[in-house]
Amino acid sequence: MSFVDLPLPNRSIALTGRPVAAPAAMLFTIVMLAGLAIGLGIWQGPGLWRDLQISQNPMTLPNGQVLDGECSTRRGLTDCEAQLVYDYDGKSYDTHVSLAFLDFSSGDYEVDVVISRGKPELATLSLGLEMLWNRLAVFAVFMLVFVGGVVAMLWGAWQAGRANRAAATPGRLVVVPVEVAGIDNKRGAGFVSYFATENGKRKGHVVRTRFAAGQAPLMALDARGKMFGVAVKSEHVGLPVLLDSGLERLELDDAERQLALSTFDVEQEGRGGLAANVPAKPSAGRRALRGLLAGLGVLVLLIGGLVGYWVYYVTSGGDAFESLGMEINNMMPEPLNLWGCEQLEARFGGGRAPFGCTADDYTSWKTATTKTKS
Known part of the structure; x- marks a missing residue:
């Protein structure tokens, strides 16, 4: 029995017009997200592919020069650019590098020029290789959002068109x-x-x-x-x-x-x-509030998961050089980062310090230096 009394003829009935509409602002959203995806790909894609190749067979050049090197951070997203000048095997090279990664720490970066042994024309900063998985993750997340948004809009338009064609039958x-x-x-x-x-x-x-x-x-x-x-x-x-x-x-x-x-x-x-x-x-205000709360909920879950994994890494993890753990520990605020490094040093202090816990020599534990200063 229907929830209301609306008697319709006992026969097949067609629906007129196009009763199902495409997603709101579909064309604008597709153009905007596609433009952002293409822009991100042009900006970071070649550099990531270059550094992936270099990481297979890297070689540090002590005499390589880093010119006009500069990093800027906006809400945790760090963008670095530099001009690399170096000589190798009798040839001179001059190349520009750009890389972006997520990092909440403050301070300067000490970098070296790193090239590929098999392809010396490929050069990058040592920082680019240290942050390679971080950069890949940031790139993948943004591309997933941009491309996923385009796919969702196209899927919604296709569903609407299919429903309208079926409704006419x-x-x-x-x-x-x-x-x-x-x-x-x-x-x-x-x-x-x-x-x-x-x-x-x-x-x-x-x-x-x-x-x-x-x-x-x-x-x-x-x-x-x-x-x-x-x-x-x-x-x-x-x-x-x-x-x-x-x-x-x-x-x-x-x-x-x-x-x-x-x-x-x-x-x-x-x-x-x-x-x-x-x-x-x-109910535009209510919808906006629900969307905001949903987004905050996802963000809280993500942060909670990362913090939980970080605690596991520094207190119980079996490998001090686990890449995701090192990245998270390095992004932590300085007091939490130092605490995490202390936990790692207590368990792995006999060996080389992992990324995020190194002193100025990139080998010893910075927690030991901190204790000596105090």
């Missing part, structure tokens, strides 16, 4: 409730976002639809007095299609449309009001 319809999340009025049209529901709870992803000027979504009170949007689900369409208040989206004749609406209105009046004329209130 006459089929049996079932009246279902949907939860309207918000209405956005643009250029005389209304874009409504809604969710399918099951047992009063949201189900699946958000669906977006467009109403022309003068149209409004068909809203209804259920038997418990809760407001829902009235939608139909066709045997050919997986997504529910939100109806308009005049049922113009259904291929009905005037008599069928009038009978359905009059019966619906009588029931709604008995439930406390003519819900067909009740507009859904925009």
